Amino acid sequence: MREQLIFEHSRPGRSAEAQYPLDAPAPSLPEHLRRRSTPLLPEVSELQAVRHFTRLSQLNFSIDTHFYPLGSCTMKYNPRACNQYALLPGFLGRHPLAPESTGQGILKCLYELQEMLKEVTGMRGVSLTPMAGAQGEFAGVAMIRAYHKARGDLARTEIIVPDAAHGTNPATATMCGCTVKEIPSLPNGDIDLDALRAVVGPQTAGIMLTNPSTLGVFERRIHAVAEIVHEAGGLLYYDGANLNAILGKVRPGDMGFDVIHMNLHKTFSTPHGGGGPGSGAVGVSERLLPFLPVPVVGLEGRTYRWLDERDLPQTIGRLSAFMGNTGVLLRAYVYMRMLGREGMHRVSEFATLNANYLMAKLTEAGFELAYPGRRAGHEFIVTLRREARDYGTTAMDFAKRLLDYGFHAPTTYFPLLVPECLLIEPTETESKEELDAFVAAMIAIREEAQADPAKLKGAPYTLPVRRLDDVRAAKQLDIAYRPA
Amino acid sequence: MPFIPHTADDIREMLAAVGAPDTNALFDEIPAELRSRALEAIPPALSEMEIGRLMSERAAADGQRLNFIGAGAYEHHVPAAVWAIVTRGEFYSAYTPYQAEASQGTLQLLYEFQSMMASLTGMAASNASLYDGATALAEACLMAVRAHRKSKSQRILVPAAVNPDYRDVLQAVAGGQHLAFDLLPYDPRGGVTTTASLEQYRGQDVTALVIQQPNFFGMLEDVDALTDWAHEQGMLVIAVVNPTSLAVLKPPGEWGAKGVDIVCGEGQPLGVPLSSGGPYFGFMTTRLEHVRQMPGRIVGRTVDLDGKPGFTLTLQAREQHIRRSKATSNICTNQGLLVTAATIYMSLVGPHGLARVASACLQRTAELVAALAAVPGVRVAFEGARFHEAVLLLDRPVRGVLEALAARGIVGGADISRDYPSLGNALLVCATETRTQEDIATYARALADVMQGAAAA
Numbered sequence: 001m002r003e004q005l006i007f008e009h010s011r012p013g014r015s016a017e018a019q020y021p022l023d024a025p026a027p028s029l030p031e032h033l034r035r036r037s038t039p040l041l042p043e044v045s046e047l048q049a050v051r052h053f054t055r056l057s058q059l060n061f062s063i064d065t066h067f068y069p070l071g072s073c074t075m076k077y078n079p080r081a082c083n084q085y086a087l088l089p090g091f092l093g094r095h096p097l098a099p100e101s102t103g104q105g106i107l108k109c110l111y112e113l114q115e116m117l118k119e120v121t122g123m124r125g126v127s128l129t130p131m132a133g134a135q136g137e138f139a140g141v142a143m144i145r146a147y148h149k150a151r152g153d154l155a156r157t158e159i160i161v162p163d164a165a166h167g168t169n170p171a172t173a174t175m176c177g178c179t180v181k182e183i184p185s186l187p188n189g190d191i192d193l194d195a196l197r198a199v200v201g202p203q204t205a206g207i208m209l210t211n212p213s214t215l216g217v218f219e220r221r222i223h224a225v226a227e228i229v230h231e232a233g234g235l236l237y238y239d240g241a242n243l244n245a246i247l248g249k250v251r252p253g254d255m256g257f258d259v260i261h262m263n264l265h266k267t268f269s270t271p272h273g274g275g276g277p278g279s280g281a282v283g284v285s286e287r288l289l290p291f292l293p294v295p296v297v298g299l300e301g302r303t304y305r306w307l308d309e310r311d312l313p314q315t316i317g318r319l320s321a322f323m324g325n326t327g328v329l330l331r332a333y334v335y336m337r338m339l340g341r342e343g344m345h346r347v348s349e350f351a352t353l354n355a356n357y358l359m360a361k362l363t364e365a366g367f368e369l370a371y372p373g374r375r376a377g378h379e380f381i382v383t384l385r386r387e388a389r390d391y392g393t394t395a396m397d398f399a400k401r402l403l404d405y406g407f408h409a410p411t412t413y414f415p416l417l418v419p420e421c422l423l424i425e426p427t428e429t430e431s432k433e434e435l436d437a438f439v440a441a442m443i444a445i446r447e448e449a450q451a452d453p454a455k456l457k458g459a460p461y462t463l464p465v466r467r468l469d470d471v472r473a474a475k476q477l478d479i480a481y482r483p484a
Numbered sequence: 485m486p487f488i489p490h491t492a493d494d495i496r497e498m499l500a501a502v503g504a505p506d507t508n509a510l511f512d513e514i515p516a517e518l519r520s521r522a523l524e525a526i527p528p529a530l531s532e533m534e535i536g537r538l539m540s541e542r543a544a545a546d547g548q549r550l551n552f553i554g555a556g557a558y559e560h561h562v563p564a565a566v567w568a569i570v571t572r573g574e575f576y577s578a579y580t581p582y583q584a585e586a587s588q589g590t591l592q593l594l595y596e597f598q599s600m601m602a603s604l605t606g607m608a609a610s611n612a613s614l615y616d617g618a619t620a621l622a623e624a625c626l627m628a629v630r631a632h633r634k635s636k637s638q639r640i641l642v643p644a645a646v647n648p649d650y651r652d653v654l655q656a657v658a659g660g661q662h663l664a665f666d667l668l669p670y671d672p673r674g675g676v677t678t679t680a681s682l683e684q685y686r687g688q689d690v691t692a693l694v695i696q697q698p699n700f701f702g703m704l705e706d707v708d709a710l711t712d713w714a715h716e717q718g719m720l721v722i723a724v725v726n727p728t729s730l731a732v733l734k735p736p737g738e739w740g741a742k743g744v745d746i747v748c749g750e751g752q753p754l755g756v757p758l759s760s761g762g763p764y765f766g767f768m769t770t771r772l773e774h775v776r777q778m779p780g781r782i783v784g785r786t787v788d789l790d791g792k793p794g795f796t797l798t799l800q801a802r803e804q805h806i807r808r809s810k811a812t813s814n815i816c817t818n819q820g821l822l823v824t825a826a827t828i829y830m831s832l833v834g835p836h837g838l839a840r841v842a843s844a845c846l847q848r849t850a851e852l853v854a855a856l857a858a859v860p861g862v863r864v865a866f867e868g869a870r871f872h873e874a875v876l877l878l879d880r881p882v883r884g885v886l887e888a889l890a891a892r893g894i895v896g897g898a899d900i901s902r903d904y905p906s907l908g909n910a911l912l913v914c915a916t917e918t919r920t921q922e923d924i925a926t927y928a929r930a931l932a933d934v935m936q937g938a939a940a941a
Contacts, residue, residue, distance in 0.1 A: 002792065002793070003592065005592070005595075005596060006596050006827075006831050007596070007599065015834055015836060015837060016563070016832045016833070016834065016837070017837075018563075019561070019563045019832050019833050019837055020833070020836075020837045020840050020841075021561070021840050021841055021844040021917040023844060023847070024840040024841070024843040024844040024847065024917070025843060025847055026843060027732055027842070027843045027846040027847070028846075029704075029732060029733070029846075029869060030704070030869050032708060032734075033704055033707070033733055033734055033869065034732065034733065034734060035730065035731065035732055035733055035734050035735060036734075036738075037606075037735075037738075038835045039600070039603045039604045039730065039731065039735075039835050039838075040599060040600060040602075040603035040604075040835075041600055041603070041604070041830050041831070041833070041834050041835040041838065042830075042831045042834060043834045043835065043836075044831060044834070046563075046565060046832060049565065049828065049831040049832050050565050050569065052831070053569045053593070053824075053827075053828050053831070054569060054572070055589075056588075056589035056590075056592055056593050057569065057572045057574035057575050057589050058574060058589065059587075059588040059589035059592070060574040060575065060578045060586070060587055060588070060589040060590055061578065061583070061586035061587065062573050062574045062575070062576070062577040062578040063573070063577035063578070064573025064574065064576070064577045065573065065574060066586075068579070070579060070582070073579055075577075075579060076487075077487055078576065078577050079487060079532075081532045081535065081536065083571060083576070084536075085535065085536060085539035085540075085543075087567075088539060088540060088543035089543065089548055090542070090543030090544055090545070090546040090547055090548060091543050091546065091759065091760055092757045092758070092759050092760075093548050093551070093559070093757065093758060094546060094758060094759070094760045095551050095553040095557060095559070095758050095760075095895055096557055096758070096760055096761030096762075097553050097555055097557075097898045098549070098551070098553065098890070098895045099886055099887055099890045099895070101887065101890060102546060102547065102549060102890050102895065103546050103760065104545065104546070105541075105542030105543060105544075105545040105546040106542065106543075106546055106760050108542060109539075109542060115525060116525065116526050118525070119523050119524075119525035119526055120523060120526070122520075131615040131616065131619070131762070131763070131819075132615065132815070132816065132817040132818070133816065133817060134804070134814040134815055134816045134817070135615060135619075135815075137814065138657070138814060142656070142660060145660065166804075166805075166816075167803075167804035167805040167806070167807070167808045167811065167816075168804050168805075168814050168816050170804075170808040170809035171804035171807070171808060171809060171811040171813065171814035172814040173809060174809045174810070174811070174814075175657075175660065175661065175813065175814050176660045176661075177660040177661050177662065179809075180808075180809045217513070218513045218514055220513055220514075220515065222515075222518075223515065223518075246511075246514070248520060248523060249511050249514065249519065249520055250511075250514050250518045250519055250520050251520050254518055254520065255518060265817065269487075271576045271577055271821065272577065272578065272579040272580070272817075272820075273575070273576060273578075273819075273820045273821030273822075273824070274575055274578045274579065274580070274581065274587075274590040274593075274820035274821060274824060275579065275580040275581065275590070275612070275613075275781065275817060275818055275819075275820030276580075276613070276763075276817040276818045276819045276820045276821065276822075277762070277763035277765075277817075277819045277820075277821060277822060278817035293656070316656055317652055317653070317655060317656030317659075318618075318649060318652040318653050318656055319619070319653060319656055319657065320615065320616050320618055320619065320653065320761075320762065321556050321557075321616050321617055321618035321647065321649045321650060321653065321750065321764075322556070322557065322616075322649070322761035322762060323760075323761045323762070324761070324762055325762040325763035326759060326760040326761040326762045326763070327759045327760070327762060327763050328762070328763055330539075334535055334539065336526070337527065337529070337530050337535050337538070338486055338529060338530055338531075338532065338535055339486060339487075339529060340526060340527060340528045340529025340530065341522065341523050341524070341526040341527065341528055341529070342528065342529060343485070343486060343529050344523055344526060345520075345523075346485055346488060348511075349507040349508075349510070350485075350488045350490060350507075352507070352510045352511070353490070353495070353498055353499070353502070353507055353510060354498075356502045356504070356510055357498040357501055357502055360501045360502050360503070361501060364501075374513070375510060375511075375512065375513045399583065400583075400585065403583060403585055403586050408583060408586060409583050409586075411582075414805070428487070428488050429487050429488065429489070430489070431489040431490070431494070432489075432490070432494045432497070432498060458789065460585050460586075463585040463586060463588075464585070464588045464794070465584075465585055465588055465788040465792055465793075465794035466585070466788040466789040466790055466792070467585065467788060467789050468584050468585065468786050468787070468788050468794045468795075468796045469786045469787050469788070469789075470786070470796055470798070472786045472787065473784035473785070473786035473796050473798040474784070474798050474799055474801075476786075477772075477775070477784060477798070477799075478784055478785040478786070479595070479598055479609055479610070479775070479782055479783065479784050479785075479798070480595075480598050480599040480602040480603075480608065480609065480610060481595070481596070481599040481785075
């Protein structure tokens with residue numbers, strides 16, 4: 001199953017010469033600026049390259065090939081139409097700095113996307129430029145900072161995050177020059193309001209929340225949270241990682257949030273691409289409108305144009321060289337138009353139905369829930385601490401064995417506060433048969449754990465490699481090939 | 485229901501298993517007063533056929549014009565095989581390779597990418613991508629502050645000849661952490677940064693010097709002299725480079741006596757279409773001694789339980805999901821799919837193909853500059869060696885000229901007058917290997933037409 005490195009296919013003098021420009025005279029460059037060494041790029045035929053990368057692709061699990069219930073990542077089907085229509089020549093060949101008069105078609109798509117995102121989130125303004133969720137978070141916290149600064153409220157430098165938050169939340173706060181205050185969750189998964197009251201004050205810039213939280217449950221007292229933070233003078237940030245759970249059912253704007261980022265690569269089904277590109281569009285309430293990152297698409301009469309620093313003098317600025325991950329935005333636009341008004345709420349309904357069904361079936365099979373008695377949002381947490389105690393197997397052992405059964409593993413060991421956890425998010429695009437098969441695999445693996453725990457410890461067995469030595473990877477660092 | 489597989493029987497059985505009367509009951513933990521009304525502003529659903537027609541009409545309206553803009557995004561030939569493979573579902577619809585055993589394809593590809601970028605830039609270590617060239621520079625500046633333990637100033641020298649949008653992003657992304665950026669003027673004759681402009685910083689505590697090669701004007705900086713000057717003063721050096729140019733230009737790892745410390749740039753020229761501005765990808769490479777200060781994913785080669793080679797994410801203790809508020813950056817999702825395109829692109833063109841692409845860019849740009857400078861009312865701003873861009877000065881405002889050219893099917897360049905007011909009416913033009921001599925002649929004729937048609941301002 002192993003595929004050689006592309007460099008091992010390389011032979012001097014071999015090439016994919018159809019790709020060479022025909023007319024390329026040797027450049028006249030000053031001697032001291034010239035390259036003397038040949039860079040380590042492969043010399044292979046076109047077929048060798050095609051075969052190599054096709055074979056590599058076949059070593060991956062993906063949504064198109066496997067059930068991929070990776071919690072907090074919303075691995076739903078990425079409709080092919082979204083890709084095809086984002087790659088039309090008029091969009092693909094267009095230079096981002098070409099005159100606006102030559103791009104009214106694409107600007108109309110982006111403007112309408114802004115409007116649709118405003119509607120589904122209940123916010124007053126949207127900027128599409130952030131290039132991933134974490135950059136959306138950055139934009140959000142930077143706007144909160146800019147808002148306080150504009151009011152002369154310079155002491156507000158603390159960002160509150162629940163202990164269950166994604167790591168990007170505290171890391172973002174640091175990047176924005178803020179300090180982080182963590183607050184604990186209650187045993188039922190809700191925020192500890194007393195702890196929240198204890199940390200807010202004149203130094204509070206804001207709070208970052210996901211709702212439903214990363215524990216998979218809806219924060220029922222969100223109004224109380226909003227009141228406490230707003231009364232203390234802070235703002236509320238909504239991390240849209242879990243927007244799929246509430247799309248068309250409840251809007252962050254109506255919950256009292258001042259700013260939100262949306263992961264278009266989750267809720268709006270743009271591809272995850274083996275780790276991006278994402279897209280982290282931000283939405284804001286009235287009071288943060290002046291601070292939106294630029295550029296934003298504006299409509300004047302019947303003409304669309306980019307609004308920049310001249311239109312929004314208080315903007316937090318530019319977050320990308322051009323206007324964000326435009327091609328990703330087009331894919332999200334096509335997806336939203338295909339779902340339409342009547343399709344939005346179906347996303348959350350069936351994502352939640354699938355999660356609650358899978359949760360019920362796993363409970364029935366004797367697996368332990370981290371938050372029993374709660375409805376699941378679009379995801380839920382199973383803790384395998386009993387299996388760990390009784391059989392000595394870990395959540396990681398279950399995850400690796402699931403790969404042998406043909407399922408991508410759920411998210412493991414996140415959130416950090418639940419021991420031996422699997423965070424499971426089936427999404428709305430999976431069928432009941434697929435969910436039933438996953439439950440059957442979990443039951444079979446537990447039986448294996450009981451009978452022969454060593455079998456789980458050695459998993460996976462059927463993949464291109466067995467479990468990898470992560471310690472060696474970090475200690476004997478080999479991150480670039482060097483020919484022998 | 486589009487993309488939802490549930491039959492009426494499925495729904496019934498599943499609700500029964502959950503113990504809920506209907507799907508609405510699944511949201512009973514959400515306070516009733518918060519429940520959303522109908523989303524009136526969202527239009528009704530379209531079928532795939534209908535949205536296909538709508539998008540085709542809009543794309544056709546935008547049309548396809550002869551492009552002569554660079555300014556940070558470059559039109560290159562993209563081999564057909566690149567995106568045919570990139571859009572295979574196994575790459576397109578996978579995610580960050582957290583489960584290494586089920587992601588060996590993506591991981592090996594990233595390792596190959598890191599190897600190619602390290603060699604192309606002449607450095608030891610590469611990450612697996614950042615968002616784009618501009619954010620890569622911002623991350624490089626933040627990294628320099630972490631890596632330079634002796635410097636306390638958090639002060640970074642940035643030439644005015646660095647892409648102005650990159651400078652804006654620097655301020656927006658790194659300004660919040662109290663980095664200070666000092667602007668270095670360019671030499672008005674050569675359009676390059678000189679060591680004379682650096683003299684005022686001699687003996688001061690400065691963290692790093694940024695050098696863009698080729699610079700925003702397309703001119704080639706004297707990178708050896710600048711690098712050595714900064715190193716002698718105890719600064720780190722951050723190079724911002726165009727990857728295509730590195731096939732013929734000296735890699736930053738060999739600049740000056742010691743080579744630079746951090747390299748970053750925009751990866752778009754490597755197999756990524758212009759696509760109206762993105763998605764592109766940023767790259768970053770560095771010396772081995774700084775690898776633990778690098779942001780973003782890094783893939784390492786290791787062995788499995790049977791001793792067979794395999795690939796995995798490594799040095800994760802730098803990252804946000806482990807270190808949280810102490811992480812090197814908040815970056816999580818990066819630009820994996822674009823790196824997939826770049827790796828396939830570099831494999832197809834190889835070292836000699838990439839050198840030919842770079843040579844063709846140089847040749848076409850020289851021809852373009854000669855043809856346009858012959859048009860009355862047009863002159864070349866700077867003298868000296870350049871790569872594939874040039875600044876032209878017009879005798880009238882650039883914007884109107886560009887609109888008139890667009891009406892003739894030509895996207896004539898980037899208007900940089902607002903970013904560089906002292907240049908006057910300044911137009912940045914570019915020709916890559918995709919422009920033919922005929923294209924250039926067409927542009928020159930159209931420009932002569934436009935310049936003749938309207939009176940000079």
